[in-house]
Amino acid sequence: MDAKTLESDALTAIAAADTTDAIETVRVEFLGRKSALKQALREVRDRETGMTLNAVRERLEAAVDARDDELARAELDRRLTTEKVDVTLPAGGGGRGHLHPITQIRREVEDIFLGLGYRVVDGREVETTRYNFDALNFPAGHPARSPQQSLFIDDKTVLRTETSPSQIRTMEAQQPPIYVVSLGRCYRRDTPDATHTPIFHQVEGLVVDEGVTLADLEGTLDFLLKKLFGEERRTEFRTHDFPFTEPSIEAYVSCHVCDGDGCPVCRHSGWIEIGGAGMVDPKLFEFVGYDPERYSGFAFGWGLERIAVLRHKIPDLRELWRNDLRLLRQF
Amino acid sequence: MKAPLSWLREYVRVDATAQEIARRLNVSSLEVERVLDVGVPDADGNLARFAVGKVVEAVKHPNADKLQLCQVDVGEGEPRQIVCGAWNFGVGATVAVALPGSTVFSKDGELFQLGEAKLRGEASRGMILAEDELGLGRDHAGIMLLPDGIEPGTPLADVLPIHDQVLDVTPTMNRVDLLSMVGLAREVAALCGGELLPIDVVDPPIRHPELVEVTVEDPDRCPRYIARVLKNVTIGPSPIWLRARLYAAGMRSISNVVDVTNYVMHVHGSPLHAFDRSLLSGGCIVVRRAADGEELRTLDGTLRKLDSRDLMITDGEKSVALGAIMGGQESEVTDQTTEVLLEAANFEPVGILRTSERLGLRTEGSNRWEKGVDPYSAEPAAILATRLIVDLAGAELTGAADIHSGLPARPVVRLRPERTDRIVGLTVDPDEQREILGRLGFEVDDEWDVTVPTWRARDVTREIDVVEEVARVVLERVPHTMPLRRLVAGHLSEDQRLRRLVEDILVGAGFAEAYTWSLVATDPDSRAILLPAPMTSEQAVLRTTLLSGLVDAARVNVDAGNEPIALFELARLYLPTGEQLPEERWRVGGIVQGGFTAARATVETIYAALHLELRVRRAVLPQLHPGKSAEIDAGWLGELHPALLDGEWGVFELDLATLFEPIPERIDYQDVITYPAVDQDIAVTVAEEVEAGAIRDVVVGAGGPELREARLFDVYRGDQIGAGRKSVAVHLSFQSSERTLSEDEATAMREQIVEALAERFGAELRA
């Protein structure tokens, strides 16, 4: 049999095959065990013929493979064009849960301070009056000591009215330098309304070190407020009075709604009051046995609800305790 | 407190505007809540359209019985004709006149522009004003009569604050000295570079002197008592300047004598009280504690029941006032009063708050006393009030007493000016510190010994307090820096990190986080801590479980029609210890639709994520379905008892310290790649009551070290198995990290497992 004719017949058949099934038939016919070429190869006796026939075989195998790939690809493309889905149709995902907005802010504040080198400490919620009032320099007769304002268990035990007792416990447990924040529940005898709930959350910050200044406090709070309310915010600090700090200040941030022009959120002042702060009163150092000539420090205590309400424009603080999924899913 | 600026400027000369003053006060002194405008508008030259007028003719309107036709000299040469509806004046009266074009208030309090008008045929070229038309008060009974002797045509604004700005201020607890006009003036002078103006008042002489007998039995609560007796008092309305000031300051005008006590309290910050002396039948003043059960009808008409904690002012026979809080009704000054005993006392804060809270009675007086008023201020207050009563009510002073046993010495504090710099973080020149303190009334000598003014003596007693005085004045100049933070490193504790992880696991599992009250109505633990005086019965007990809060939260969502419901809370519980403080433990609890299976699946997820082995034991717990309840070392899980909430709810609660304790410190690598695993499944039949956990324990025990996985994947019951029995299928996977296991080896291990199951449970191999 003429190798040339066989090759040209085979190439014609390969070119004519128009499906992968057809090309498989061609492969069997021209390259299969019973094909003329395989027959001839088995019967070959001289080297030259053998080389010629093998070369034909290699060329035909390559041609069949190439045509097979080509047809398979075309068939795949045809099939894929029929497998169209509506890509805009939802697939039922989104079943994840949600952290409460207070937890989200709590973590954000914690992370800001972790980045600044602070630790997070867990205070107690049920406290002795010694830690909640005496050690914090609340004078006798201070309204917070009254059962009209605070929730008492007995004469000497109270649900903490602020996170500040954690300051004393931290200072008692270690020597300076101290850089800590403490976040958690506090309790006051406030009738629930749009801006009060008897249980609320505070973040307490405490720094005690050599050479700590009011300027350091303002710089730290300026950093925190810009992280929470936006880098473009301005901050202002005004004098105030707290039993456990001296000097005491109150932190304000320029209104994030009107940017200082005045609106109902900031009661037309352009400023929003965030919370109190100050330099740790030397009385507290005396209580825990630190030398106030060697160490100075600052502290602040802010409500997390207030931050949440301002940032998310929540009209009523009680919503945060409703636990309605329609509300929680927004956050 | 409301501070009208025109009044304030009587005590301080300063160029700053109201807005500038408010700004400086806000930063350095006290909260200025807002700046209010009172009176007629000060725009477009409006104030120039008001003048003092003198009535030169007043006759009945020819065409109207109720109107007067007046000719009023307003300094223009020719008098103006003005029609007026009031009759409380006549020829010669000095009155306030609005000229056409001015903007004034209508009877309804609306602003309108006055025009020239014809009333019943007669031209009216202006208006004779009542105080409400100027916004100086509420009175519309007649027109406002000005004192005689003012030149007609004098701008009205020179005589009366017909336009004023009022600072609405709230000082902090320690700054009761700022609840006074003189205190505010001092502060404004110091902050805005103003000049403090003296109050020149001459104490009237005592005429026909008489003894005023005052006994203070409780000098700790009443360290000073000034009493002054005034006779020939004529009670009547206050003059317009006083009425206008009180009105702008938010106080009601009552009568000249009562108005004077309120006015002077506003000026000096020391509350006063006026008694009708003729009604003090005992004839003297005795300050003492109330007898238990004693009663007094206070000025507001309420009968108050008192006890020995309350301080009383008595006339020697009966109580006449609740000391520092409110006068008694019986000795009240009335129109008939002709003799007044003026009280300018000083009361210590101790006990006042308790009495006023117990009685639910807060007054302008108690609000000041409970913060600690300067005992020195009683004297200038007494003098100013006496002077005004003499001047305004035609009275004469006939007796005076001032009872105290020495007024407190002014504290002296040594300041190191460099200490200020070290605390504030700003260099403030010592000369500037000296100047700031001087302007605030502190005296600083060459040694930097600082003598504190009397009005700050309670508050400023230490060097740090003096530092604060400087710091607050320079507050706007304080730079923003960060502390050094040497030797510190920020990190969460292991427990804090794991608490966040548990929250994240549950969020990933589809749970939303709930916040529920730590105070609950009831708690299953009978020893749980009760609040002796809860706000409501719903918040009376410190909880020892999260369950009731979560059940309530689930119910809220059922009622709202929300689906699917899965909620968790991670919070503290308060376990009674028998000692003063409870043990506060962190717990995580959850509630989820889908009954026991959903609870178990969630707990499995938590354990798997924490690399913990979950071992569950059947248990009967009252809050759970008795057949679907289980204990774990760290807590419990199961199906909520249907009596607590309709439907099938999975619930769990885990104590986090217990949960975290067995978490492996680190995970050691195991080679599960190099040599292939041999997988084999078995199915055995066992009695129905044999639990999966027990089967698994036997499989693991018999399987040997190369059994890498034993997972129960099917439980089947049916006819082929027989009644009372079930088939349990277990997937086994054997693997060695040292060599390839042969099928034969795996089969041998499998047979060991089957034998052990047969021996332990009578299990029969099915496949």
Ligand SMILES: [Zn+2]
């Ligand atoms: Zn705003």
